[in-house]
Amino acid sequence: MAAHAVARFPRQAAPFQTFRREVLRRLVRKPLAIAGLTLLALMIGTAIFAPFIARHAPDEQGVADPFEPPSAKHPFGADQFGRDNFSRVLHGGRISLQIGLVAVAIGGTVGLIFGCLAGYLSGWVDETVMRFVDIMLAFPGILLAIAVVVMLGPSLYNLMIAVGVGAIPTFSRVIRAAVLEAKERDYVAAARAMGVSDLMIVARHILPNIMAPFIVLATLDVATAILSGTALSYLGLGAKPPSPEWGLMLSEGKTFIRNAWWVGTFPGLAITLTVIGINLLGDALRDALDPRLRGTR
Amino acid sequence: MRTYLSRRLLTLIPVVVGVTFAVFVMLHLMPVDPVRMMITELSSGQAPVQPNEITKARYDAMRHEMGLDRPLLVQYAAFLGRVLRGDLGRSFETRRTVWDMITANVGSTVELAVAGLGLAVVLGIVLGIVAALRRDTWIDAAVMAFSVTGLSLPSFWLGIMLILLISFKLGLLPVLSPRGWEGLILPAVTLGLRAAAVIARLTRAALVEILNLDYVRTARSKGLPARMVVLNHAMRNALIPVVTVVGLQFGNLLSGAVIVESVFGRPGIGSMAVRAILFKDFPLVQGTVLVLAVSYVCVNLLVDLSYAWLNPQIRLGS
16 A cells, blocks of 8 residues: 555656756855865875875875885885875775764664654654663763774774764764654655554655765765864774875874874874865755755854 | 742752762772872981881771772762862862862963954854855855865864964964963863854754744844844844854863863863873862863853743743
């Protein structure tokens, strides 16, 4: 019965594609969006092709003199072991981007489930889920991640989980609000009247309509996740030496900052540029997809 | 207002219970055996204890003494009772009570957070107003560029760069932060910049929206001076979302202090927590997380109350 009901109302492909095109058009017209995209493409590109661009392996020692200043041969100079800083920064991008994406995948998936459950089912499910989220929110930002790392033990994978867990509350809240609005629409009432199952309603009618805030939040949250991830590694709670993770490189370079500024400066610059790129793109996406989300953070 | 207050306080109860329970469970999920830790701690100063030297009888006796053989919920109730009496246990490392260590360090962190927040509020609101009034000019673009950069700078890098430029190259301020305002400037800037960026954005957005409203237009057409229209009429309403975000930022500043304190080598709750984690000083970790989480909940309550106070729609429960 349910299948028939859905089959009689095929998803309209054409308007959706127009919407997508409209969003793209709005994005392309914004210089800041282009700037963000370019910056991000550059950072992702150099991370993916790091093994081909970099002249040395990230942990290869003695390819330069220890603390060799930046030169044409070693654009970002060398660190205390004579490792090529440029190669290390390039390879570090792979780790940081991975942390950002995996953490957001974890936080986004769990947050999506929590948000849909709370928003769609309401009642005691809503109360329970949201109180649980409130408890998570009571652990401010990085402390929640630190607590998770302490429980699981410091390592790169646990750090991804920790940062991902830290992202759950925001996702849950935003998705819940979006679901609450989407489920009041007439087509949801119509589907329900026709006897479409709850799961089908959520999958077919609600999810497509909450994708805009989800995509925007996910994009912006990759930036937050990269910042938290590098911060945890900086504190010694994530990547371990000789990993070229940016936060770790910074914390190692901090010791020599007075005499060899390049060791810590370039990884930090790489973090900043990546995060600026994501933030610019996220802001532009928000304006293009869903202007109502303005000022949500 | 009183109904709102009591309702808000009621929703606080499950959260506080949940937070304490989470912190309590945290210690149980730690990858260490607290009984072994305690035996090793009690014997330190004498000959070091090898794990195989701990007899089963001694282990069981200690486990019983620590109450770890009782059901989990009973243990939780005992833990809650101790916390309510202000007994958070003793630090493994220093042997001082956790409560003593927290009270000794909290002042420095609050000082830093207040300085950072003060800077963020002043800078953020001023920049936000300027950007809103000069909308779509280069000034607006510059403020927004500052805002995006502020949101994107990792605070640990910003701190190191400030030390490098201001302290080492220019020699203007001391590197490590001694007591006093001189040592507070760089850490407060490092901590407050992100919040300033958030507040600037929000102030601009709120003010731009309100400047288009009818009552502002009326005030303008009455011939009121522009400054009075902005400060007396528009800002009063624009402040509502700003106050909320300022409160939320205060919580972020508390956790930001974790990083800033360790960058600048400042004493405080944050650097103490990181040290405790690295030294596996679990009672201290537990106590610090608990105190920070509860204070975060309290700050959020204050934010909600001030929000209700500013906004009659919420206050009157509609």
